[in-house]
Amino acid sequence: xKYLVAFGCSHTNGSMLDGVSGSSYENTRNGFAGILxxxxxxxxxxxxxxxxxxxxxxxxxxxxxxxxxxxxxxxLFLINWTSRSRLEFRYPESSAHIxxxxxxxxxxxxxxxxxxxxxxxxxxxRYKQLQNLSPYYINPAIESLNWAAWAFTIQQMLEKxxxxxxxxxxxxxxxxxxxxxxxxxxxxxxxxxxxxTMLKYLTNKGYAITPCYHxxxxxxxxxxxxxxxxxxxxxxxx
Amino acid sequence: xxxxxxxxxxxxQGSVEKLAKLxxxxxxxxxxxxxxxxxxxxQVIEYTDNSEDVFLLIGWTHKQKLEINWKNETxxxxxxxxxxLDNGLNTLHRYDDIFFDDILLxxxxxSNAFTLQQTLSNLNINYYMYNTxxxxxxxxxxxxxxxxxCKRHYHNPVNLRSSMKYMKNWNDFLLGxxxxxxxx
Numbered sequence: 001x002k003y004l005v006a007f008g009c010s011h012t013n014g015s016m017l018d019g020v021s022g023s024s025y026e027n028t029r030n031g032f033a034g035i036l037x038x039x040x041x042x043x044x045x046x047x048x049x050x051x052x053x054x055x056x057x058x059x060x061x062x063x064x065x066x067x068x069x070x071x072x073x074x075x076l077f078l079i080n081w082t083s084r085s086r087l088e089f090r091y092p093e094s095s096a097h098i099x100x101x102x103x104x105x106x107x108x109x110x111x112x113x114x115x116x117x118x119x120x121x122x123x124x125x126r127y128k129q130l131q132n133l134s135p136y137y138i139n140p141a142i143e144s145l146n147w148a149a150w151a152f153t154i155q156q157m158l159e160k161x162x163x164x165x166x167x168x169x170x171x172x173x174x175x176x177x178x179x180x181x182x183x184x185x186x187x188x189x190x191x192x193x194x195x196x197t198m199l200k201y202l203t204n205k206g207y208a209i210t211p212c213y214h215x216x217x218x219x220x221x222x223x224x225x226x227x228x229x230x231x232x233x234x235x236x237x238x
Numbered sequence: 239x240x241x242x243x244x245x246x247x248x249x250x251q252g253s254v255e256k257l258a259k260l261x262x263x264x265x266x267x268x269x270x271x272x273x274x275x276x277x278x279x280x281q282v283i284e285y286t287d288n289s290e291d292v293f294l295l296i297g298w299t300h301k302q303k304l305e306i307n308w309k310n311e312t313x314x315x316x317x318x319x320x321x322x323l324d325n326g327l328n329t330l331h332r333y334d335d336i337f338f339d340d341i342l343l344x345x346x347x348x349s350n351a352f353t354l355q356q357t358l359s360n361l362n363i364n365y366y367m368y369n370t371x372x373x374x375x376x377x378x379x380x381x382x383x384x385x386x387x388c389k390r391h392y393h394n395p396v397n398l399r400s401s402m403k404y405m406k407n408w409n410d411f412l413l414g415x416x417x418x419x420x421x422x
Contacts, residue, residue, distance in 0.1 A: 055346065062349040066386040090342035092335070093379075107379075110342075130333055137315075137330065139307030149280045153353035160360035179283060 001073055004042035005064060006033035007057050008080030009112075010050035011170040011198055013103060016214035023050050023101040030217065033078055035224035040237045042076060045104045051112030051121070053086030054143070058150035060105075065161070068105055076236055077158060077165035078227070080198070081151065081191075083172050084143035085115040085134075089127070097123035140175075148179035151191070155184050164236045166227065167191070170198040189230055198223050240264040242285065244278050245297025247271040248370040248403055254295065257409040261422070263293065272314045274303035279350045286361055293422070294358065294365040295412070297402060298351065298395075300372040301343040306330075340375040348374055348383035351395070355388050366416055367392040369401040390419045 006012050014027030014034075021027055028034070028046040037044035045068075047060045057079065069075065089111040091097040098108040099121075111127065115138055119128040151167060151174070158165045167188040174180060174191040183191060190196035195204060203209055207219040215223070231237045241258040242265075243249060249269040258265035268281060275298050282296055306315040308327045315327065317334040330337065351367060358365045374384050376396045384396060393415055394400035402408050416422060 058353070059345055059349045062352050062383065062386075063345075066352065067382045088342065088346075089336055090339045092339065093341065124336075126333055126336065130336065133329065136308055137306045139312075142305060142307055142312070145280055146276065149283050150353070152283060153350075153357045156360045157353050157356035160356050179280065182283070182286070 002042050002075070003045055003073060004033060004037040004040070004076045004078060005045040005069075006048060006078040006080065007060055007064075008048040008170060009052040009057075009082035009086075010048070010214060011082075012046065012048035012078075012080045013050050013052075013101065014046075014220065015050050016210045016212060017217055017220060019210075019216060022212075023103070025102045028102045028104075030220070032220045032224040032227060035221060036078070036228060036231070036237075039224070039228065040231075047105055048080075048103050049099075049101050049106070049110065049112050051086065051114045051117055052082060053088050053112060053114075054081055054084070054147045054150055055086075056088040056110065056112060057081060058154060059088065061154055064105065065157075075163050076231075077163055079151075079154065079165060079167045080170045081147060081167065081174065082170055083114070084140045084147060085138055086143075087113045087138060089113050091124070095124075099123075141177075144175045144177050145179060147174055148177055148183065151188065152179060152182045155187065159184075164234070166230055166234065166236070168198065168227065169196065172199075173197055187234065189227075201226065239291045239293060240266055241293050241295055242266045242288075243269055243295045243297070244281055244285075245269040245295075246273050246278075246299035246370050248299075249297040252370075252402060252408060254409065257295070257412055260409060260413050261293075261416075269297070273299060274305050274314050275299055275301060275347050275350065276305050279354060282354060283357070286357065286363060292363065293416075294363060296354075296365060296367045297370040298347065298367065298372075299370050301340070301347050301374070302338045302372075304337060341377055341379045344375040344377070344380040345383055348380065348387065348395075351387055351392065352383065355391060359388075364421055365391060366412070366419075366421060367395075368412070369393075369395055369398075371401050371403040373398040373401060391421070 014031030017027045173194040241263040
């Protein structure tokens, strides 16, 4: 048995793939990660959350490796970085609130927090108030440094652990900064190129986008084909 | 060989240079006042190009510090501080329980420490980690993260009394840990 393990935000979660659900079990199975897994005979773990931040993605990769990964089994990681305008919060253990989305190994206390997202998503009204202040305390320049730092350390870790991986950007390009020259670009699809993000690549190709900036089945199929080419170039799949 | 020290104000005041002398190393001080763990994480990463003949000494600070850019000024935001250049930052205090959830902060801290350990190991950079004034919160939701850290390279991350602030003869103690761990 071998596993394709996909990490990311709503795009990896397959949000709106069926035209209806922001998050559902079926959408997590049928998006680009599921297409690639099925094509190459992998079992799929889809560890993603709509609104998930880069901080969340970094944490989930560590969590998967330290909590769940069977080192005896073959693994292929597909890491899909997201927008900088996000943080991860957490409902207290003592509270009844949960943030319930589909996905594997999902911690329902984890709260994805995005500048400008729909305040109705939050159970605690104070999160809605925090939304109004978020442009003041979430800084894109700082988050680009954090993103680069997390991507670099994940690359180093996966290379040390001999885990094959491919990194992509879904929502936006990673701006160049003092950490980005350290990144291994062989395993990270043009991180600084906006046209190589899932969002731009597919819209430039003419794939329809939903009002909340997500893709349907045809878009996921096209993105899977693009990623498949990169996986072949890396000799990870045939 | 050079000892490079990262950390907060406690490290800056803690005469870690003496440890370099005990080891017979040159010394470079990268510690800063008013710094948070995320900034320390990035500082160490930025230093990883200088991997030849260095020993990195990484002092993690209090987890309840956040790097916040408020109206184009960067602040280290803390729950027990109200004296900021811009008083408007104090607006955030009513949300401190959201910003400073011990479980999540420990998950993020331990994740950074874990991937940094893996990175330094992969790059063959010698290092030792310790806490300066705080500890990781050991809980069923943080246990596996903490247990996965290499303790040979990290002095007791879950015991507050094992942090620099609460220990006597810190340089001698670290020297013993580094030697006993066979890190040199």
